[in-house]
Amino acid sequence: DTGVSQDPRHKITKRGQNVTFRCDPISEHNRLYWYRQTLGQGPEFLTYFQNEAQLEKSRLLSDRFSAERPKGSFSTLEIQRTEQGDSAMYLCASSHRRTGNTIYFGEGSWLTVV
Amino acid sequence: QKEVEQNSGPLSVPEGAIASLNCTYSDRGSQSFFWYRQYSGKSPELIMSIYSNGDKEDGRFTAQLNKASQYVSLLIRDSQPSDSATYLCAVTTGANSKLTFGKGITLSVRP
Numbered sequence: 001d002t003g004v005s006q007d008p009r010h011k012i013t014k015r016g017q018n019v020t021f022r023c024d025p026i027s028e029h030n031r032l033y034w035y036r037q038t039l040g041q042g043p044e045f046l047t048y049f050q051n052e053a054q055l056e057k058s059r060l061l062s063d064r065f066s067a068e069r070p071k072g073s074f075s076t077l078e079i080q081r082t083e084q085g086d087s088a089m090y091l092c093a094s095s096h097r098r099t100g101n102t103i104y105f106g107e108g109s110w111l112t113v114v
Numbered sequence: 115q116k117e118v119e120q121n122s123g124p125l126s127v128p129e130g131a132i133a134s135l136n137c138t139y140s141d142r143g144s145q146s147f148f149w150y151r152q153y154s155g156k157s158p159e160l161i162m163s164i165y166s167n168g169d170k171e172d173g174r175f176t177a178q179l180n181k182a183s184q185y186v187s188l189l190i191r192d193s194q195p196s197d198s199a200t201y202l203c204a205v206t207t208g209a210n211s212k213l214t215f216g217k218g219i220t221l222s223v224r225p
Binding site: 042045048103107 | 146150156157158159160202204206210212215216217
């Protein structure tokens with residue numbers, strides 16, 4: 001199995017611009033999660049998909065954030081009108097009931113808003 | 115009260131010593147418990163999972179769970195400089211297996 005793949009790994013953007021991150025989960029993993037991590041903190045849950053259905057969204061996910069998982073495969077996380085407070089590492093993770101729901105993380109996408 | 119608390123740290127131990135990392139959680143309905151290791155600038159890597167009361171050993175790592183006290187710990191025996199990292203405690207509650215993390219404990223192993 002290849003691991004969870006995230007792209008781009010690093011993104012520097014100007015405040016007010018839109019950015020999109022892509023995540024390709026481990027093959028056949030039906031559950032996909034997005035987390036955000038800032039310096040000195042643990043990852044914070046943003047949203048969760050089971051197959052193509054978005055089943056839970058954190059209150060941290062403001063209306064500037066949107067996530068999709070068309071066809072239940074890869075997922076995208078878009079941030080509109082970025083703010084400096086959005087600077088963080090965005091982590092994607094996936095799991096499958098068959099493997100005990102153990103959650104495996106991708107390498108993360110670093111966002112810097114200047 | 116935060117859902118998952120890791121209050122001690124940073125922790126520094128000499129090479130070869132036992133490192134003890136502690137974590138408490140607030141939701142008695144929590145079902146699964148994990149320790150992730152995170153090197154600086156990298157993503158979390160799962161090192162231990164534990165689901166029932168007691169100890170679980172894997173190589174130099176032992177996870178301990180006490181649901182009555184809502185307490186999870188990780189022991190690292192024969193600590194190595196390569197163990198220097200941030201250790202994140204995480205729990206799941208509910209059917210979606212969503213992880214809730216503590217803020218992590220930074221461990222430094224001195225050669």
